Amino acid sequence: MPMKRVFASLVALSAFILPAAADDQVSHFTLQNGMDVVVIEDHRAPVVVHMVWYRAGSADEKPGVSGVAHFLEHLLFKATENMESGELSATVARNGGRDNAFTSYDYTAYYQRVAADRLELMIRMESDRMVNLKLAEDEIATERDVIIEERNQRTENNPAALFREQKNAALYLNHRYGVPVIGWRHEMEGLTRQAALDYYKQFYAPNNAILVVAGDADPQEVLALAETYYGVLEPNPALEARNRPSEPRQMAExxxxxxxxxxxxxxxxxxxxxxxxxxxxxxxxxxxxxxxxxxxxxxxxxxxxxxxxxxxxxxxxxxxxxxxxxxxxxxxxxxxxxxxxxxxxxxxxxxxxxxxxxxxxxxxxxxxxxxxxxxxxxxxxxxxxxxxxxxxxxxxxxxxxxxxxxxxxxxxxxxxxxxxxxxxxxxxxxxxxxxxxxxxxxxxxxx
Amino acid sequence: MLQVVLAVTAAFAFALPARANVDIQEITSPGGIDAWLVEEHSIPFVALELRFKGGASLDAPGKRGATSLMVNLLEEGAGDLDARAFARATESLAASFSFRANDDSVSVSAKFLSENRGQAVALLRDALVNPRFDADAIERVRAQVISGIRSDLKDPDSIAGTKFAAMLFGDHPYGSNEDGTENSVSALARDDLVAAHQAVLTRDRLFVSAVGDITADDLGRLLDSLLADLPETGAPQPSDVTPEFAGGVHVIDFDTPQSVVLFGQPGIGLDHPDFFAVYVLDTILGGSGLESRLMREVREKRGLTYGVYTYTVDKDHADYWMGSVASANDRVAETIDVIRAEWQKLRDTGITQEELEDAKTYLTGAYPLRFDGNGPIANITVNMQVSDMGIDYVATRNDRLNAVTLDDVNRVARELLDPDRLTFVVVGRPQGLSN
CATH class of the missing domain: 3.30.830.10 (Metalloenzyme, LuxS/M16 peptidase-like)
Incomplete structure (x- = not known):
């Protein structure tokens, strides 16, 4: 069936009017200890996403311990001074929520998605593991096996992933972006409790973190909760500017x-x-x-x-x-x-x-x-x-x-x-x- | 409006939102097309979901892959527009159309802006009603499909899936890949695609849901202009099939460091009175991520894998129960031993009251959280129709879950969990495992 009208209408496309920018309904605060707070409102459903982002990823690791940022991300689900190993995720699940975390070159982030009236519980638990992680030695070896199986699944079993890894290493002559986020296998095998702890002590602090709450949340109420739980944590005065090794002039294909x-x-x-x-x-x-x-x-x-x-x-x-x-x-x-x-x-x-x-x-x-x-x-x-x-x-x-x-x-x-x-x-x-x-x-x- | 009404129960330490109550309207267009609509006018776009029941299982004998290739060609030229002109037109409207074929249905997912809705729907109509199947487009897309088929032959996950499907379903359409084989796809002619189009995209098997910035009257007119010219009837649906779970371990040699494992046994479907008891049982066994028994035993305690999962499979013509895991070649035998032991233990000793309550609060609390956007709601509500759930399902689903008792779950554990028929397919170079 001829549909000439469709084609003819295309001429008029530039006449469509859309808002230049959507109304994000975004509020932004900074706590006394330096922690950023971002609230994005969407009140259509009584759901909230609670995230904490650390300005630290795999490219902030020291040489020789590749994968430790991601390893630590796994270990943050273990015991703290106030929670048993696995308690945070179990609590989220019992509240009908889901939680996870992810690590990249430049950041590590933790999130929960729950009913809006559970926000305070999430903030309480997340603020606890920002500073109170215990890192029991007996959990280190088992979790190291888990991340090696994760590497097996994502990378070793996938030639395209191995290829990307090798190619990235060739692209960056000096920057840590040339090292895979999950880590080189031989270095992952040697990751220790101390390496994870060192990274944790250096980078996990309120002045290196961003709280993002999105969904059915009131900015002032979020700010009050953030001050109560995150605002009382000590900043890390030893935190340095992120001046990482940079690329030299690249001269050869x-x-x-x-x-x-x-x-x-x-x-x-x-x-x-x-x-x-x-x-x-x-x-x-x-x-x-x-x-x-x-x-x-x-x-x-x-x-x-x-x-x-x-x-x-x-x-x-x-x-x-x-x-x-x-x-x-x-x-x-x-x-x-x-x-x-x-x-x-x-x-x-x-x-x-x-x-x-x-x-x-x-x-x-x-x-x-x-x-x-x-x-x-x-x-x-x-x-x-x-x-x-x-x-x-x-x-x-x-x-x-x-x-x-x-x-x-x-x-x-x-x-x-x-x-x-x-x-x-x-x-x-x-x-x-x-x-x-x-x-x-x-x-x-x-x- | 998009409303999720919360009622709070005080029965547990953590009170939970009990029910999602999305305001779904049941409409019939002037031309007689039924649809479910959730009006949500705060963002100026509509999410539209169509399902044509039958999908790739309606491939004619000897034409495996015809439905899939046909569906891949819907956006490769339609009406007066060839593939490139169609793509330019879609981009000009900032609309998105996606077309997918699977075992049980063809899915069409569309999003379009309110300000150019009429033009977007006219384009989508051409793709559905007047696809061109131009010779150059067929060859171009055929080459892409064959490239994908060849890649699947060297991908351990795909190898495992293909083997498992063949073991379970033999010659039934469920027993082979919906994309076909290199041979079957190479042999498809334009006439086969036209025939597949006439057989599959018909009104007698159509389900529709829309969510967003549109009224019931406007949606009715939209659906008539979009769908009225589709044929009334198509190919007969395939017959039901009982999957064959032989038990044991089936190894496919493939040189890769981590063995990929699929496992499964018979199951029951949504329409079975014990479905919710089995759903709870599956959640505790392997359905709930880090909290499941398998995840605790295989990953948290032993570090044998990054992830182990189970899930119930409710297809239109078969019901079963599946799981997946991956472990290094020298550790996968232990992984399978642990899974078998957990299967046996769950059957013999059942679950605890605490596990039951945790599973219920997880499942009932998570349910309303799914309804958090136009796209997700359109998807949920069209699948409810395909599964014949009834429009009150959203309101009653959590009550049905909460009615499940400890005796129910432990009874279905005894009756259904079947370690002898639990069947494993392993792709890799597993140590200490053989057929």
């Missing part, structure tokens, strides 16, 4: 081949060192977000157009950039070749497409579509308060401010075509990049 018999579908992937979102300075990162979308963000992107539609060299293409990072982040391209296309051909086609993209300039209509989708995302995200909570927690733990988070949608909308091309020329330089081929062991291809 790196190339690697990773072979594994378990690889069924080879692919080529390249990562470039790229600037991150910095406080008060997010324009370049915003341009990189647009660049990733234009180059490889979906069905209408340049790589897809060139490698999947105009030619059938690839079964999948993509470009990725995440600007939320304390230090230099990466911009990545991936091409999964079609059957009969070698990795060299796939890489050549990728390079040719990037080159033609830079020569052709920006497709204004496509940029408008991307910007409209980003504005719409501000509407959709209001349906997911946990996502908003993560957004604020991650940003603050990555060195940004509330103001940076709230300015970000407008900065994205203001990105110009010239800015995108300029950042592309600056970042897409192979001397600052590692190119990796993931391939099966029996593949004859060498180059």
């Amino acid at each position: 790196r190339r690697m081949i990773f072979r594994d018999a378990r690889v069924a579908q080879p692919y080529v992937s390249r990562s470039y060192i790229a600037p991150e979102r910095d406080p008060g300075d997010q324009k370049k990162a915003a341009a990189l977000v647009m660049l990733a979308e234009l180059l490889g963000g979906g069905q209408t992107s340049w790589l897809t157009e060139k490698l999947q539609f105009e030619t059938q060299k690839a079964v999948y293409t993509g470009a990725f950039y995440d600007g939320l990072s304390l230090d230099d982040t990466s911009f990545s391209l991936v091409v999964v070749p079609a059957e009969g296309v070698s990795l060299q051909d796939a890489e050549d086609a990728m390079d040719a497409a990037v080159k033609s993209f830079l020569e052709a300039g920006i497709d204004t209509e496509q940029l408008d579509r991307i910007k409209f989708q980003l504005r719409a995302a501000q509407v959709y995200v209001r349906d997911d308060v946990e996502k908003l909570a993560n957004r604020y927690g991650e940003a603050l733990a990555s060195g940004l401010t509330i103001e940076d988070v709230q300015a970000w949608p407008d900065i994205l909308q203001a990105v110009t075509e010239d800015e995108i091309l300029a950042v592309a020329h600056e970042v897409l330089v192979r001397d600052h990049a590692v190119t990796g081929w993931l391939m099966s062991e029996d593949s004859g291809e060498i180059n």
Whole structure:
């Protein structure tokens, strides 16, 4: 059935009006001891998400104990001065909630999702384990086995994960982002109670933490509870600025081949060192977000157009950039070749497409579509308060401010075509990049 | 409006919210399409969920993978728009459409803004009613599907799942991967996709739910414009099947450091009077994360795994009980011993009153927390319809859970837990295990 009206209507797309930024209903406080408090209100359901983010992740570890940040995250579910081992999670479950925690390069976070009237109980337990962890020796060995099985599951059993790990190590010449969050296996095997304790004593303190409460909560009531439980904790005066080893000037292209018999579908992937979102300075990162979308963000992107539609060299293409990072982040391209296309051909086609993209300039209509989708995302995200909570927690733990988070949608909308091309020329330089081929062991291809 | 009404019970040390009470309207469009609606006007978008019952199990004989490939092609060109034009149109509206086929249904999940709802629905209508199945799109998507099938053949989780399904269900559609095999997908022609479309996306097997910024009248008109032109009837549903649990351990050799394990035994479905007793039993056994018996014994006490889980499986044509775990090759034999021992112990000695109360407060307290957004509510309410739960289920579900007694749970433990038929599939290089 003819549907001409659909196509005709597209001309009018730029006329759609959406709010430039969603009303986040965000309040922000800082306690006397330096702990940040963020409250995001959504009163549609009597549910609350309670999170504590520490400005400490795997990239803050000392050399030789990789994985200790994540190991400690596991151990925080064990006994404290006031709770038995496992009591916190059991209490959350008995209250119909769920809880978990996660560790990244720049942060470690703990959260519970419960009925709104259980917030105080969560705050009481979370504030307890911020300072009162006991770390019984008999639980260390068993939990170390658990994290090694976690590494087995996530990484050792997955050739693509091993490949990413090796590639990341080659990308960063000096920064700890080159070391996996879960840890190198040989170092994980030697993790001790003392190593975990050292990390805990250094980084777990109110002046290194961000409380995020999202959902059916009143900001003043949250502030009062935060003062009662978190506000009484002593700050750590020895906490230092997060000046971690940084990247030197990168001068040589790196190339690697990773072979594994378990690889069924080879692919080529390249990562470039790229600037991150910095406080008060997010324009370049915003341009990189647009660049990733234009180059490889979906069905209408340049790589897809060139490698999947105009030619059938690839079964999948993509470009990725995440600007939320304390230090230099990466911009990545991936091409999964079609059957009969070698990795060299796939890489050549990728390079040719990037080159033609830079020569052709920006497709204004496509940029408008991307910007409209980003504005719409501000509407959709209001349906997911946990996502908003993560957004604020991650940003603050990555060195940004509330103001940076709230300015970000407008900065994205203001990105110009010239800015995108300029950042592309600056970042897409192979001397600052590692190119990796993931391939099966029996593949004859060498180059 | 989206309201979750809380009634607080004083029976436990921690009083718990007892019931979720979402205001679901049952509507029928002018053209006769039934739907459930929850109006929520505070955010200007709608989440719409469609289910076509039958899904990939309706593949014609010899055409395994046809439904899946057909569903993957719905957004690859429709009406006057080829694949690229369709993608541009969808992006221009900031709408999102997702189409998935599984054993029991085809799922369509859509989100669209209030300000361009009419245009988004017109696009979605074309995808559902007028997909083009252009030759170049078929070849492009076929290559992607085959790439995925090849990857599955070298992925230990997929290998285990495929083996288990084949053991349980043999020639029934549940016994093979819904994406098909490289051979079956390579042989599919455009006519097969057209036939699958006519067989699967029909009104006699359709369930609809919508949540968000739309009135009942507007939703009725929307559904007629979206769905009225679909065929009335399609292929007959497959027959019921009894899964075959042979017991024992079945090892598939695969060179990888950690063995991946699936295990299972017969179970019962939602419509069985003992369902809630079994649900409580499963929660205590392996369904409740860190709090379950298996997690405590296998992970917390022995460090044998990162995670061990059990879950009841309620398919349209078979009911059973499954679990999963992964342990290093030199430790997986011990893991399986511990799981077997827990199975036997639970059957022989049952659960305690305290375990029962903890499981109930967990399950009843967690239930209202699920209703926390338009998308999740649309998903829950459409699945309620598919499972024939009745519109009062949201209000009565926790009462039914609370009515479960210690005797109920321990009786079903004795009657249902079956260590002899508990069957393990292990993919890896396990030490000290053989078929």
